[in-house]
Amino acid sequence: MTGYPFSDIEKKWQAFWEKNKTFRTTEDPAVPREKRKYVLDMFPYPSAAGLHVGHPEGYFATDIYCRYLRMKGFQVLHPMGFDSFGLPAENYAIKTGTHPRVSTEQNIVRFTSQIKALGFSYDWDRRISTCEPEYYRWTQWIFLRLWEKGLAYEAEVPINWCPSCLTGLANEEVKDGLCDRCGTPVTRRNLRQWILRITAYAERLLADLDMLAWSDSLKLMQTNWIGRSEGANVRFALEKGGGTIEVYTTRPDTLFGATYMVLAPEHPLVRKITTPAQKPAVEEYVKAASMKSDLERTELAKDKTGVFTGAFAVNPMNGKKIPVWISDYILISYGTGAIMAVPGHDERDFAFAKKFGLEIVQVVSRDGSLVELAQADPTDGIAVNSGEFNGLPTAEFKTRIIEWLEKKGIGSRAVNYKLRDWIFSRQRYWGEPIPLVHCPKDGTVAVPYDQLPLKLPEVKTVTPTGTGESPLAAIPEWVNTTCPKCGGPARRETNTMPQWAGSCWYYLRFLDPSNASAFAARDKIDYWMPIDLYVGGAEHAVLHLLYARFWHKFLFDEGLVNSPEPFMRLINQGMILGEGGVKMSKSLGNVINPDDIVRDYGADTMRLYEMFMGPLEVSKPWSTRGIAGAKRFLERVWRTSELPLTDDEPSEPLLRLLHKTIKKVSRDTDRLEFNTAISEMMIFLNEAAGLPALPKKLWTPFVLMLSPYAPHLAEELWEKLGNAPSISRQHWPEWNEALTAEELVEVVYQVNGKIRAKESLPAGMAEGELREKALGHDRIRELLSGKEVRKVIVVPNKLVNIVASL
Ligand SMILES: [Zn+2]
Ligand SMILES: [Zn+2]
Secondary structure, eight states, rough: OOOOOHHHHHHHHHHHHHHHTTOOOOOOOOSOOGGGGEEEEOOOOOTTTTOOHHOOOOOOHHHHHHHHHHHOOOEEEOOOOBBSSSHHHHHHHHHHHHHHHHHHHHHHHHHHHHHHTTOOOGGGGGGGGSHHHHHHHHHHHHHHHHHHOOOOOEEEEEEEEEEETEEEEEEEEEETTTTTTTOOOOOOEEEEEEEEEGGGHHHHHHOOOOOOOOOHHHHHHHHHHHHHEEEEEEEEEEESTTTTTEEEEEEGGGGGGGGGEEETTTTTTTHHHHHHTTHEEEEEEEEHHHHHHHHHHHOOSSSSEEEEEEEEEEEEEOOOOEEEEEESSTTSTTTSSSSEOTTTSSSHHHHHHHHHHHOOOOOEESSSSSOOOOSOOOOOEESSSGGTTTOOOOHHHHHHHHHHHHHHHHHHEEEEESSSOOOOOOSSSOOOOOOOOEEETEEEOOOOOOOOOOOOOSSSSSOOOOSSOOOOGGGGHEEEEEEETOEEEEEEEOBBBBBTTTGGGGGHHHTTTTTTSSEEEEEEEEOOBSSSEEEGGGGGTTTHHHHHHHHHHHHHHTOOOOSOOOOBEEOOOOOOEEESSSOTTTTOOOOHHHHHHHTOOOOHHHHHEEEEOOOOTTEEEEEHHHHHHHHHHHHHHHHHHTTTTTTTTTHHHHHHHHHHHHHHHHHHHHHHOOHHHHHHHHHHHHHHHHHHSEHHHHHHHHHHHHTTTTHHHHHHHHHTTTOOGGGGOOOOOOOOOOHHHHEEEEEEEEEEEEEEEEEEEEOOOTHHHHHHHHHOOOHHHHTTTTEEEEEEEEEETTEEEEEOOO
């Protein structure tokens, strides 16, 4: 008996698949729409650390599913590529002097060989990398289309600024006020930025979640991020100067309780309304606020701070003079950058009013009675202290007050979103250049489409300028150009696109990766899109998916794609934790390297193990004992394959077991319930392994079922059975429904030795179960009523005799 030579087997079949392009996919027009599937993995960022055991978990799942689908006669598109622009490569370049392209290419080579060593059935001819000019040509192309439609605009905005990376950071790159990349406290800085008007799509990004087969929790995360609310915009007149302050409120019914107003320190009115006496304090406060990040100003701030401007506004409901303050907990980027403060019914306003001695008025009451407010009482109820509206329930008051405001011309119904426009530029080298030119005569002019890609210039160093501008700004021969419109001297845009750009549309490029005249040919888009299944980590549950959906909707509006949504079904695989259930991390020294697992156990074992650990979507701890168990199973498969083969018919019980196994493995694989499918195959193997000789009619279907789960070993066994490769293109075994039915036996129930009832039950039922069945039978229960059961005798598959008191 020989050992299971997994290393030789895996290398042999990987070479075979590569040489024969076994998984090359074409657009065969004969395949009907319902027999085509596009199954996509979230493509990786090729980091210097190489592949992690968590990466392939999702890839294994989609790969099993794709191999299964192909065997079921589907045309399957299953590609892989690299999201290869980004800050880590740039930071590495700054530290070591290596060009980001060089380190990125090295990382891609390593990732590719690691991924190939795991035996995935990708169509490698479709590989893409977002930092290649042939790819980012089309990222630039889509950007220009957005810009032409007014969906990209320039603005001077305060951004998060990392004084160490010397670059602007998106909010999601700031964790607890620190730079997510280097840990330095983040400050604020005003910079000229390119911004994408994603808010124009807020309503559709929310509404269209309804058409997606995503988990409720994932949809909820997107919903909360978009943050739609309904309320009113209300204009408060200033006491002096004739101006107004506009606020957005979800509670216009509390207007009578507005006893002061607060502006964001950046609000343009601040400079105009501040009185001379208050000027020094206000200016000092504005300056301090400009250094803080949004997070420091809101969630991290324990104490509310603020300064009175000296100005007053007028409450439109009761004509009262109310003071106007500034405070950094109001963000200029949310709503109108100003609020009416209702301290009686908002905790934050209450704390602020208490601290600064401002008036607190109750305007909502649970039962209509007035109370001394010891804290903000935010509940719905009945209006009090609200003039002619007293006594109205909250919901009705809201409707009435909005009508009233609209009639008076001082307010209107409004919908607001938490979603902000997307700051779409970074002051970095290693990103897509924004293909625009600034001309003193013509303003901003697009680089003509036929001149794309606008390539990154070759540089020796990517060190930040430190001025806040991208390293590109320090290359005069690149920056200085001619205006495409007038031919006069002009300057190139030096900001580059954020890392998210390339992943916004990569799934479309896989359809047609070498097309030089379009991002993808329309017939290929129509052939494959939208994506049937998308699998990836939960860390992309919000931003990547929101950004990609936004671009896709834009392309749909432009008539360039066939569906309003790109990802119809989406699954987040659970995390793989270290042994003991803690997160894997370098500092804990519990990181598992896939290369070691492949070397010591083989890729098939790793795949089988990761899929056997538990349901795909839950997080689960790595276990060395568990992986050894998976290996023993495959070793046993190998030993079983060494049994003499026969053409004899298998026995009836074995045949029944086979068909039940096929049925269950098919159903579970179809539902992505891989762990239970593997258990079924293990049960089957237990029986097969004990046979003196192996009927081919039993073994062949088993090997076929095994092939998505242990593809290398299954190819080898397929060949051992005397077949020509590849098993990957064979048909999935069918089951005979009649053979999957449970075998039934008739069980006799006796009471004190007399036959009292009979029941048909599945054969092989356990003694305890039979006992329960008998005692629960209606007729028997009737007979036993008032009697004491002394003893129950069970003969499996035959009878239950109950000895009872007379
Ligand atoms: Zn930093
Ligand atoms: Zn010009």
